[in-house]
Amino acid sequence: MPAAEATLIIAASEADANLYYAARFLAPDPFIFLEVAGEKVLLLSDLEIDRGRQQAAVQTVLPFSRYEEEARRAGEATGLAAVAVRLLRERGVSAVQVPANFPLGVADDLRARGVTVRAKPDPFYDARTVKTAEEVAAISHALAATEGAMDVAIGALRAAEMHGGVLTLEGEVLTSERVKRMIAAHLLERDYLAQHTIVAGGDQGCDPHEDGHGPLRADTAIIIDIFPRSIATRYHGDLTRTVVKGEASAALRNQYAAVRAAQEEALVTIRAGVEGPAVHARVCSLFEARGYRTGEVGGRMQGFFHGTGHGLGLEIHEPPRVSKIPATLQAGNVVTVEPGLYYPGVGGVRLEDVVVVTETSCTNLVKYPKLLEI
Amino acid sequence: MPAAEATLIIAASEADANLYYAARFLAPDPFIFLEVAGEKVLLLSDLEIDRGRQQAAVQTVLPFSRYEEEARRAGEATGLAAVAVRLLRERGVSAVQVPANFPLGVADDLRARGVTVRAKPDPFYDARTVKTAEEVAAISHALAATEGAMDVAIGALRAAEMHGGVLTLEGEVLTSERVKRMIAAHLLERDYLAQHTIVAGGDQGCDPHEDGHGPLRADTAIIIDIFPRSIATRYHGDLTRTVVKGEASAALRNQYAAVRAAQEEALVTIRAGVEGPAVHARVCSLFEARGYRTGEVGGRMQGFFHGTGHGLGLEIHEPPRVSKIPATLQAGNVVTVEPGLYYPGVGGVRLEDVVVVTETSCTNLVKYPKLLEI
Numbered sequence: 162m163p164a165a166e167a168t169l170i171i172a173a174s175e176a177d178a179n180l181y182y183a184a185r186f187l188a189p190d191p192f193i194f195l196e197v198a199g200e201k202v203l204l205l206s207d208l209e210i211d212r213g214r215q216q217a218a219v220q221t222v223l224p225f226s227r228y229e230e231e232a233r234r235a236g237e238a239t240g241l242a243a244v245a246v247r248l249l250r251e252r253g254v255s256a257v258q259v260p261a262n263f264p265l266g267v268a269d270d271l272r273a274r275g276v277t278v279r280a281k282p283d284p285f286y287d288a289r290t291v292k293t294a295e296e297v298a299a300i301s302h303a304l305a306a307t308e309g310a311m312d313v314a315i316g317a318l319r320a321a322e323m324h325g326g327v328l329t330l331e332g333e334v335l336t337s338e339r340v341k342r343m344i345a346a347h348l349l350e351r352d353y354l355a356q357h358t359i360v361a362g363g364d365q366g367c368d369p370h371e372d373g374h375g376p377l378r379a380d381t382a383i384i385i386d387i388f389p390r391s392i393a394t395r396y397h398g399d400l401t402r403t404v405v406k407g408e409a410s411a412a413l414r415n416q417y418a419a420v421r422a423a424q425e426e427a428l429v430t431i432r433a434g435v436e437g438p439a440v441h442a443r444v445c446s447l448f449e450a451r452g453y454r455t456g457e458v459g460g461r462m463q464g465f466f467h468g469t470g471h472g473l474g475l476e477i478h479e480p481p482r483v484s485k486i487p488a489t490l491q492a493g494n495v496v497t498v499e500p501g502l503y504y505p506g507v508g509g510v511r512l513e514d515v516v517v518v519t520e521t522s523c524t525n526l527v528k529y530p531k532l533l534e535i
Numbered sequence: 536m537p538a539a540e541a542t543l544i545i546a547a548s549e550a551d552a553n554l555y556y557a558a559r560f561l562a563p564d565p566f567i568f569l570e571v572a573g574e575k576v577l578l579l580s581d582l583e584i585d586r587g588r589q590q591a592a593v594q595t596v597l598p599f600s601r602y603e604e605e606a607r608r609a610g611e612a613t614g615l616a617a618v619a620v621r622l623l624r625e626r627g628v629s630a631v632q633v634p635a636n637f638p639l640g641v642a643d644d645l646r647a648r649g650v651t652v653r654a655k656p657d658p659f660y661d662a663r664t665v666k667t668a669e670e671v672a673a674i675s676h677a678l679a680a681t682e683g684a685m686d687v688a689i690g691a692l693r694a695a696e697m698h699g700g701v702l703t704l705e706g707e708v709l710t711s712e713r714v715k716r717m718i719a720a721h722l723l724e725r726d727y728l729a730q731h732t733i734v735a736g737g738d739q740g741c742d743p744h745e746d747g748h749g750p751l752r753a754d755t756a757i758i759i760d761i762f763p764r765s766i767a768t769r770y771h772g773d774l775t776r777t778v779v780k781g782e783a784s785a786a787l788r789n790q791y792a793a794v795r796a797a798q799e800e801a802l803v804t805i806r807a808g809v810e811g812p813a814v815h816a817r818v819c820s821l822f823e824a825r826g827y828r829t830g831e832v833g834g835r836m837q838g839f840f841h842g843t844g845h846g847l848g849l850e851i852h853e854p855p856r857v858s859k860i861p862a863t864l865q866a867g868n869v870v871t872v873e874p875g876l877y878y879p880g881v882g883g884v885r886l887e888d889v890v891v892v893t894e895t896s897c898t899n900l901v902k903y904p905k906l907l908e909i
Contacts, residue, residue, distance in 0.1 A: 175731070176550055188744065189731070190852060207840040212742050265642045266635025266654040280640040345723050349716065354730065356766075357549075357563070368586050370562065466581040478564060 166279075167197035167249070169257035171241055171267050178475035179260050179285045181395065186217035193225070193245050197252050204228065204248060223248075242270030249276060260285040284480045290472060291493035297517055299391065300473060300495055301526050303398030304515060306351045307387050308529045310344045311400055314360065314385050317343060318406045319535050323379040328406060337361065337373030344387055352392045359386035359401075366403070366509030369467055369501060379407035382417075382508030388477050397477050399497050400527060401513030404535045412507045416453070417533045420510045423447045423500040427469055427483070431498070431516060431523040437481055437488040441469045444500045453502055463504050470497040473515055494518040495526075540653075541571035541623070543631035545615055545641050552849035553634050553659045555769065560591035567599070567619050571626050578602065578622060597622075616644030623650060634659040658854040664846060665867035671891055673765065674847060674869055675900050677772030678889060680725045681761050682903045684718045685774055688734065688759050691717055692780045693909050697753040702780060711735065711747035718761055726766045733760035733775075740777070740883030743841055743875060753781035756882030762851050771851050773871050774901060775887030778909045786881045790827070791907045794884045797821045797874040801843055801857070805872070805890060805897040811855055811862040815843045818874045827876055837878050844871040847889055868892040869900075 173191050174180040181187060184194055184203060193204035201219035206226065213222045228244045237243060245267075249257070256277035259268065268278045284290050292300070321328040321335050328335040337360040345355045361373030366384040377383055383406070388399040403417065423444045430440050448455070448465050455464025468484025473495050481488035483496050490496070496518065501511030512531055516523040547565050548554040555561060558568050558577060567578035575593035580600065587596045602618045611617060619641075623631070630651035633642065642652045658664050666674070695702040695709050702709040711734040719729045735747030740758040751757060760775040777791065797818045804814050822829070822839050829838025842858030847869050855862035857870050864870070870892065875885030886905055890897040 187731075207836050208743055211835050212744055259639060261638055261640030263639040264635055264654075265633060265637040265639050265652070266656060268639045268642075269654055278639070280638075280643055282640060342723065342726075346720060349719050349723060352716075354728070356728065357561075369582055370586055461585050462581050 166256050166258050167195060167252070167254045169245065169249075169259050169263075169278075170194040171245060171264065172262075177260075177262070178479070179262075179289070182286055182289055182475060184217050184219055186213055186219075187395075188213075191241060193241065193248065194219075195245075195248060195252065195254070195257075197254055202248070202252075204244065240270075242267045242274065246271060246274045246276060289474065290480050291491055292474065292495050292517070293493075296396065296474065297495065297526075299394040299396035300398065300515065302394070303353065303389065303391050303396050304400060304526050305398075306348055306353045306391075307389060307398035307400045308527070309351070310347045310353075310355065310387050310389070311385060311402060311529055313343050313347045314340050314387075315402070315404055315535060318377070318383065318404060321377075321406060323407060326378050326380070328377045328379060334376045336376050337365075338375075340377070340385075341373070344385075348387075348389045353389035353398075354392055355387060355389040358388070359384060361509070363508060364505045366511075367461075367463070367503040367505045369503065369509070369511065377406070380405060380409070382409070382413055382510055384509050384511055386511065386513065390477075395475055397473055397475075399473050399477065399513060399515055400529060401499055401511045402529065402531065403510045403512060403533065405533055406535060409533055410507065412504075413510070414533065415451075416502050416504065416507060417510050419448060419451045419453060420500055420502055420512050421531060422451075423465075424498055424512050424514070427498045427500065428514070428516065428523065428525065431483075431490060431496070431518060433490060433492040433518055433520045435490050437469075437483040437490060438485055440483050440490075441485060444469045448500075448502065461505065465500060465502055467501065470499055472496055490518050492518055492520050540630050540632050541569060541626070541628045543619065543623075543633050543637075543652075544568040545619060545638065546636075551634075551636070552853070553636075553663070556660055556663055556849060558591050558593055560587055560593075561769075562587075565615060567615065567622065568593075569619075569622060569626065569628070569631075571628055576622070576626075578618065614644075616641045616648065620645060620648045620650060663848065664854050665865055666848065666869050666891070667867075670770065670848065671869065671900075673768040673770035674772065674889065676768070677727065677763065677765050677770050678774065678900050679772075680722055680727045680765075681763060681772035681774045682901070683725070684721045684727075684729070684761050684763070685759060685776060685903055687721045688714050688718050688761075689776070689778060689909060692751070692757065692778060695751075695780060697781060700752050700754070702751045702753060708750045710750050711739075712749075714751070714759075715747070718759075722761075722763045727763035727772075728766055729761060729763040732762070733758060735883070737882060738879045740885075741835075741837070741877040741879045743877065743883070743885065751780070754779060754783070756783070756787055756884055758883050758885055760885065760887065764851075769849055771847055771849075773847050773851065773873075773887060773889055774903060775873055775885045776903065776905065777884045777886060777907065779907055780909055783907055784881065786878075787884070788907065789825075790876050790878070790881060790884050793822060793825045793827060794874055794876055794886050795905060796825075797839075798872055798886050798888070801872045801874065802888070802890065802897065802899065805857075805864060805870070805892055807864060807866040807892055807894045809864050811843075811857040811864060812859055814857050814864075815859060818843045822874075822876065835879065839874060839876055841875065844873055846870055864892045866892055866894050 363381040386401040470483035472479040499513030514527040762773040844857035846853040873887030877883040888901040
């Protein structure tokens with residue numbers, strides 16, 4: 162009887178969410194994970210094996226060095242692929258399914274040794290897109306911490322004084338960098354790690370992935386986008402607000418109202434069975450109907466030129482997307498809803514919440530208020 | 536004339552050091568990098584393209600969406616591989632060299648479309664292992680910040696009081712978690728991000744990748760291993776010290792002396808042309824000669840069961856290794872030197888410095904003192 166196709170992952174779980182999801186064991190260097198006939202097996206280095214035996218959610222933990230030593234004695238090659246093949250042979254496995262991001266170098270080596278290797282398109286674990294109650298709790302916990310950090314940032318802007326248009330706090334210029342540091346420090350105290358936080362004012366905010374630098378100014382839009390990872394659970398929060406310290410222009414107020422309406426439109430559209438592209442199209446239509454055009458103007462993108470949302474979990478961006486990319490929403494998906502409009506001269510506006518998809522609608526996990534002028 | 540083999544990388548540069556090294560552009564989602572005939576080309580999404588044009592160290596930045604749109608109009612497939620193939624055809628490229636960690640899913644898709652894809656074993660960019668003066672300066676800067684954080688941690692231990700063997704500071708129990716948070720906060724203020732910092736006391740320190748938890752105790756070894764990344768340069772520091780608050784046992788003192796001697800032995804051995812395994816073997820021999828045996832005892836590894844060192848740069852672990860793995864050291868390599876000994880009941884000891892390999896010896900970039908009892 163031919164053995165069922167097995168699952169093989171070779172990666173460093175600190176950088177690979179599928180492997181962490183499968184084994185619940187964190188390590189900085191690549192190791193071998195095999196699942197076959199209901200048994201999960203790890204091959205760990207001498208350095209990791211004791212910790213693996215204690216921590217990993219697998220049935221079997223074996224020493225990599227034993228297989229390596231056997232290969233050496235047999236005069237055969239060592240290295241990850243050669244050692245993996247010894248394990249596969251031992252378990253009667255000749256064909257493996259691997260994640261799409263499986264390293265080509267190892268795959269070609271396995272194939273050269275006669276193993277059939279098939280990359281499964283993402284999502285590798287379909288179950289990862291449908292969050293358990295425990296996963297939703299972890300994301301909610303992350304969002305609560307993120308809301309706290311947002312409060313620190315907006316609190317600093319509220320407390321700031323305006324000197325010739327530039328914001329100051331406690332006598333010193335309030336820069337993007339300073340606010341980002343306050344956000345990161347607040348989160349770190351709660352065991353959350355914030356990277357690439359965005360605090361971008363004025364035209365900087367018109368580039369959605371510009372993280373912002375230099376003095377923040379009054380009467381201009383400031384986008385704050387915070388997406389920390391829990392050090393304990395490794396799940397993420399993700400939250401964006403746009404605020405103005407002082408007075409917003411009429412154009413900016415209208416733009417903010419359009420983004421709020423677009424977000425509302427997406428939120429009332431999302432439920433199990435709806436297509437991601439359909440949600441995204443409704444957001445685009447609303448913007449078009451209000452006269453907000455998207456495209457390149459003077460060599461620079463403006464309007465709405467990113468997706469409406471993305472799955473959130475062990476990765477900050479994971480399936481399903483809520484964008485042009487085909488994806489049918491399912492109950493239990495956790496996705497961001499974050500339309501935005503970006504016009505140099507007026508400013509950038511983005512509002513982002515996170516929802517759990519249900520059979521009939523969706524539940525917003527974010528309670529943080531939306532207020533343009535502070 | 537056939538085109539020269541081109542280099543293709545498709546990855547998210549935030550998670551891929553080769554791509555960041557090649558393009559000096561950070562993005563959280565995968566994008567396409569092609570280098571052919573001396574020209575570096577990026578294909579970026581509408582979301583990233585303006586930032587890419589400003590920041591990336593490449594000659595050409597093109598919109599992914601244009602190629603995608605052309606494919607759609609031609610009734611062809613879209614997606615990363617299909618779009619990459621359009622770019623390759625346009626440039627007359629039929630064969631590409633890719634890094635060993637190139638995603639198999641994309642590689643198989645490229646091959647199905649007639650592209651020859653060859654994975655180059657690590658290091659992909661040989662130049663990455665030979666640091667420029669600027670890179671050494673970035674690592675030195677990171678190490679200075681790391682030494683500051685070490686001082687914060689050891690300062691807290693020095694200032695701690697002992698209550699029934701447990702350390703307290705300012706009236707509260709001093710835990711591994713608390714010291715790790717102090718380290719992270721200190722580094723964050725200096726724009727360094729510390730992840731997976733180790734503050735592991737007693738037998739916890741006998742597992743070299745256990746990061747430590749719970750109250751720290753007097754008279755036992757505490758391993759502190761800090762390896763932050765610079766938010767600005769993305770280069771790492773890496774530094775380990777082992778200390779005892781109070782009095783070390785005679786066995787622990789001897790063990791510490793052996794690790795210091797082993798580190799010294801490695802430091803005087805390292806120079807250009809020396810084999811990594813030869814350095815590692817000298818460390819192993821010194822331990823053996825002093826009676827420190829390595830192996831599994833009672834189902835647990837003890838002795839010296841990790842490498843002597845590893846390359847340090849954009850990645851925390853990168854080539855060349857100083858271990859059993861074949862590697863010839865070259866001038867300009869930056870490697871850690873971190874022997875350790877781990878015996879449950881006695882404790883774990885590891886000392887780690889970072890050196891630049893020179894033609895005749897090596898230069899220690901770390902100045903931090905080594906003192907067991909504090």
